Amino acid sequence: MFISPRAFFCCSLFLFACSSTNDGDDGTGGQVGGSAQGGGGGAGGKNTAASGGSGSSASGGSGGAANASGGTAGTVATGGMAGGPTGGNTAGAGGTPQGGAGGMGAMGGMGGTGGSSAAATPSVGCGKGGRPAGGEIIVADQYIFTFPPTYDGTTPMPVVFGFHGANNTNVSFRNTDAGTKGTDFEKLYVMAYVKSIGTNWTQDLNANFGRFDAVYTELSTKHCIDTSRVFAMGHSSGAQFSSSLVCRPDARLRAVAPVSAGTTNGNCRGIPALLIHGTRDTARGTSNGAEHVAQFVMRNGCATNSAVFNVPNCNSRQSGSVTPGCIEYQSCGANPTVWCSHNDPFYSNTNHGWPCFANQTILDFFKRFR
Numbered sequence: 001m002f003i004s005p006r007a008f009f010c011c012s013l014f015l016f017a018c019s020s021t022n023d024g025d026d027g028t029g030g031q032v033g034g035s036a037q038g039g040g041g042g043a044g045g046k047n048t049a050a051s052g053g054s055g056s057s058a059s060g061g062s063g064g065a066a067n068a069s070g071g072t073a074g075t076v077a078t079g080g081m082a083g084g085p086t087g088g089n090t091a092g093a094g095g096t097p098q099g100g101a102g103g104m105g106a107m108g109g110m111g112g113t114g115g116s117s118a119a120a121t122p123s124v125g126c127g128k129g130g131r132p133a134g135g136e137i138i139v140a141d142q143y144i145f146t147f148p149p150t151y152d153g154t155t156p157m158p159v160v161f162g163f164h165g166a167n168n169t170n171v172s173f174r175n176t177d178a179g180t181k182g183t184d185f186e187k188l189y190v191m192a193y194v195k196s197i198g199t200n201w202t203q204d205l206n207a208n209f210g211r212f213d214a215v216y217t218e219l220s221t222k223h224c225i226d227t228s229r230v231f232a233m234g235h236s237s238g239a240q241f242s243s244s245l246v247c248r249p250d251a252r253l254r255a256v257a258p259v260s261a262g263t264t265n266g267n268c269r270g271i272p273a274l275l276i277h278g279t280r281d282t283a284r285g286t287s288n289g290a291e292h293v294a295q296f297v298m299r300n301g302c303a304t305n306s307a308v309f310n311v312p313n314c315n316s317r318q319s320g321s322v323t324p325g326c327i328e329y330q331s332c333g334a335n336p337t338v339w340c341s342h343n344d345p346f347y348s349n350t351n352h353g354w355p356c357f358a359n360q361t362i363l364d365f366f367k368r369f370r
Contacts, residue, residue, distance in 0.1 A: 118228065118370075120156040120226040120228060120229070121156065121226055121227045121228040122156040122224060122225075122226065122227075123156065123219075123220035123221070123223070123224060123225045123226075123227050124220065124221050125219070125220055125221050125222045125223045125224050125225065126153070126154055126155075126156055126224035127153065127154055127224070128153065128222060128223070128224070129153050129222075129223075130151075130152060130153040131147050131149075131151045131152065131153065132145075132147060135147045135148070135149070135151070141195050142194070142195055142211075142215070143170065143192060143193060143194050143195065143215045143218075144170055144171070144174060144191075144192075144193040145190065145191065145192055145193075145219060145223070146186045146190070146191040146193075147190055147223075148186065148187050148188060148189065148190070149187065151190065151224070152224075153223070153224050154224060155224065156224055156225055156226035156227075157189065157190050157224065157225055157226060158188075158189050158190070158225070158226050158229035158230070158231065158366075159189060159190045159191075159192060159219065159225045159226070159229070159230045159231065160185060160189045160190075160191055160192070160231045160232070160233060160366065161192045161193075161194060161212070161215075161230070161231070161232040161233070161234075161242075162174065162178060162180065162191060162192070162193045162194070162232075162233055162234065162238070163194060163196070163201060163232065163233070163234030163235070163237075163238025163239070163241050163242055164177060164193075164195070164196070164234070164235065164237075164238050165177060165200075165234075165235040165236035165237050165238055165239075165260075166199060166200035166201075166236060166237040167199050167200070168235075169195055170193035170194055170195040171193075173193055173235065173238070174191075174193045177235050177353075177354050178233070178235065178354050178358070178359065179354075179359070180359060183359060184363055185359070185363060188363075189231075189366075190219070190223065190225055192215060192216075192219055194211065194212065194215050195211075196208055196211065196237070196238075196241075197210075197211050200237040201234075201237045201238055201240060201241035201244075202237055202240050202241060202244070205241075205244060208241060209244075209245075209248065212241075212245065216230075216252065227252070228254065229254050229369060229370070230252055230253055230254055231253065231254055231255050231256070231257070231366050231369075232245060232253050232256045232257070233256070233257040233258070233259065233362055234258055234259065234261075235259045235260060235353075235354055236259075236260045236261075236283065236284075236352065239258030239259050239260050239261035240258070240261045240262060240264070240284070242256045242257075242258050242261070243256065243258050243261045243264045243292070244264050244266075246264070246268050246269060246271050247264055247265070247266030247267060247268035247269075248266075251269065253271060254271075254272070254369050255271060255272035255273065255274070255365065255366060255368075255369055256271060256272075256273050256274075257273070257274040257275075257276070257358075257362040257365060257366070258273075258275060258276070258292075259276040259277075259354055259355075259358055260276070260277060260278065260281055260283065260284060260289075260352050260353075261275070261277075261284055261289075261292055262284030262285045262289075262291070262292055263284075263285065263291050263292050263295055264292075264295065268295070268299055269299065270299045270300040270301060270334075270335045271296075271299075271300070271335055272300075272334075272335050272336045272337070272365075272368075272369060273296045273300070273335070273336075273337050273338070274338045274340070274361065274362060274365040275289065275292060275293050275296060275337070275338065275339045275340070276339075276340045276342065276355065276358055276361075277289025277292070277293075277339070277340070277341055277342070277351075278341075278342055278343070278344065278347075278350065278351020278352055278353075278355070279325070279341055279342065279343050279351055280343075280349075280350060280351045281350055281351040281352045282350075283350065283352045288341065289339070289341060293337075293339045296337050297329055297332075297337055299335075300329075300332045300333075300335035300337050301331070301332065301333060301335070302329035302330065302331055302332040302335075302337050303329065303330045303331040303332075304329070305329070305330050306327040306328060306329045306330060306339075307327065307328055307330060308326070308327060308328075309326035309327050309328040309338050309340075310326070311324040311326045311340065311357050311361050312324075312357070313357075314355075314356035314357045315356060316344045316345055316346050316355070316356050317346050317353075317356060318344070318345045318346045318347075318349075318353075319345065320345065322342060322343060322344040322355060322356050322357065323342065323343050324340050324342050324355070324357045324361070325340055325341045325342050325343065326338060326339065326340040326341075326361070327339055336365075336368065338365065340355075340357070340361065342355045342357070344356055344357075
């Protein structure tokens with residue numbers, strides 16, 4: 001029988017208390033684009049000669065026509081000129097490299113500019129070389145880096161770290177467990193699939209923190225990444241590790257998506273999180289993920305109430321239709337917190353596996369942070 005995440009959360013609050021253990025935003029007179037590279041602006045406001053909505057992409061989208069006149073008050077406008085195409089590495093007309101305001105659009109609208117995101121933070125590896133041959137770098141028993149077709153070595157790109165489960169490898173995580181090889185993950189992100197020291201991540205946690213640090217340094221110093229958009233996802237032991245990374249003093253990660261993790265200890269910071277657990281998964285404790293979720297809800301300052309987070313049903317790799325059972329907690333501020341308590345029988349009917357909806361849901365969640 002499928003048990004709702006709300007029921008689990010009520011249990012978790014009791015257990016945890018006892019154990020103590022935009023896309024674009026509206027600019028003035030129009031809507032800015034949501035692309036991280038500076039998308040085109042939206043339609044302008046009516047009846048006003050409004051200024052362009054400000055973009056904040058690192059590269060800046062093209063603005064509206066710089067010499068177009070604004071509409072006069074009282075004129076029924078049909079919407080202003082949209083901003084130009086993605087800015088790439090140069091500012092378009094009416095824009096600035098920081099995605100400044102576009103020129104006024106005709107007939108009372110405005111020219112929009114880049115996305116509503118903060119500017120990218122380029123790593124020291126930017127400008128040190130183009131895309132590696134074949135788009136991959138493989139160091140056996142340590143890591144696999146993959147680079148999207150759009151990677152040029154000068155434009156900072158976001159990164160997703162992937163951490164495998166116990167007794168598995170980074171190769172199996174990429175090819176089988178998460179199955180991200182050739183998917184949109186590798187088309188949109190620099191991927192870093194890391195191999196643990198030993199058979200799992202948590203048996204020697206400090207050594208594996210060192211492994212992560214070394215791989216991060218290798219990636220950021222020799223390749224061009226956006227250090228303000230570094231994400232982590234993992235399965236089982238790797239999920240536990242991604243949760244534990246949040247409890248370190250550094251703040252390298254922008255958001256995490258652990259699949260089948262358990263509770264963590266330490267002075268852990270708030271962070272956007274998508275938490276995925278199976279309703280019958282007891283591999284990480286007896287609460288089927290509720291205690292793990294309760295920790296993130298508390299750290300992220302969320303209210304205990306939640307709303308349905310729509311994720312389409314899918315077909316399990318094992319058998320049958322899967323109900324993701326996702327909710328998003330309210331009032332989390334800058335740290336959105338989503339819990340999916342699913343009934344995918346994958347992994348010998350234990351729900352401990354990587355469910356069929358996970359890749360698309362994680363991908364969409366990470367895209368929220370630009």
